[in-house]
Amino acid sequence: MEIIDLHHPLILVFGILGNIVSTGVYFAPMPTIIQICKQRSPMGFQTLPYVVSLFSALLWMYYAFIKEGDTFLLITVNALGTFVEFIYVIIFIVFAIPSVKKQTIKILSATMVLCLVISLGSFFFLEGVNRALVVGWICVGVSVCVFAAPLTIVFQVVKTKSVDFMPLPLSCFLTLSAMTWFAYGMFTADLCVTVPNVLGFVLGIIQMALYKYYKQRSKVPSIPEIKHQEHIINIKTSNSEVYPVDSSWSSGIEAEEEKNTAKDGGSGRGEVLTDNKCGPRVMEVVNVKPVLIVYAA
Structure with missing residues (x-):
């Protein structure tokens, strides 16, 4: 078996780039969150992508702790993601209407319980490499859901023919993040990191293409009505x-x-x-x- 040098310059470079771009992913919705705070309303935005992102960050951080080797870069980026996504979800809960607030709390509670079950179950019933492998592939499934969660917004864009609910910075950062972490997974021979980012790159390209298409359509000027005096x-x-x-x-x-x-x-x-x-x-x-x-x- 080939021994991988985790201190290889390329691994370090892509790991640092992955941290930087992922930080951009976490802070990309900030203009939307600020607008929600000003309007004191979620304004039709969905909380599901943020809850799923929080769940994913928690699991990846646990995976980084139990995996052998130098996983410091994975720990730091997912610790930041856990904090930021949790703040976003709390803001949605504060300003949501009672029915949406109740639904979001239920989803968040179920997510936390599921994360706890996975962590405790793998810790007590699995050991060593098997534990990291099982948790890693669970993280793959959750990451696919993270990249697929914005598809709910994509469907809304296609239905309304408006890009108001699709933040372009988030789609761009998701695509760049998928590219950098794919490279990091390739150099570290970690399939759990490599596989989901292939799908993330494809979905990111689709989102940006839809944004460009409907943004151009929305710029087509309509014929103004001529008012006769x-x-x-x-x-x-x-x-x-x-x-x-x-x-x-x-x-x-x-x-x-x-x-x-x-x-x-x-x-x-x-x-x-x-x-x-x-x-x-x-x-x-x-x-x-x-x-x-x-x-x-």
Whole structure:
């Protein structure tokens, strides 16, 4: 059997990178959490991904403690993850409505009990390598659930055609984390670390692709509704119809007006409308009835 040098530079490099990127994963939802605190409401976000992440961090930390070799980097990153995810879940419980709060507490309690059963069961009934192997493959299954948990958000994105419930930083950090820990697992020949991160990388790419697709669709501008301003002119005169007359005929119209005035004897049956704002535009009114003229600007 080949002896693996856990102090190999590449193992150290990928382990440190895995810690850095995983820290980014844990803090990626921070803008969402801050918004929840400001709004004092979960705003439709689900607590399940955070509960599953908490469960995964607890199990991985236990696995790192019972596994032989230098597992300090696994311990540190999962200890941080346990603390951060626990804070997130508490915040969700504080601001959730009573029904959601009760459901979240039940899920959290069941998760803690399950973690305790796995830890105590493996500690008392298994020994040495077998204990680490069993706990490691349980961690693999939980890690798959961690990477699959955001699929609930993916389904919501597809259903609503909106990326409001899919934080892009979280998807990016999950993908980078899967890549770095995959490399770390390969160099340490730890299948329990390698296997789940393959799926994590694939799911991370899917999430980012969906985000880009629906984000571009949401940027397509819709055709704005054109609101027409209405102008109402109420012309109160006697029976007639209204005919527009070109301004070039103004001189002839003035002469005709004088004739009509002379014939009508100044009875006021004819009127001339002018528009001083738009130039010398004249309209001849003959036997005008009350008319309502509406036009759009």
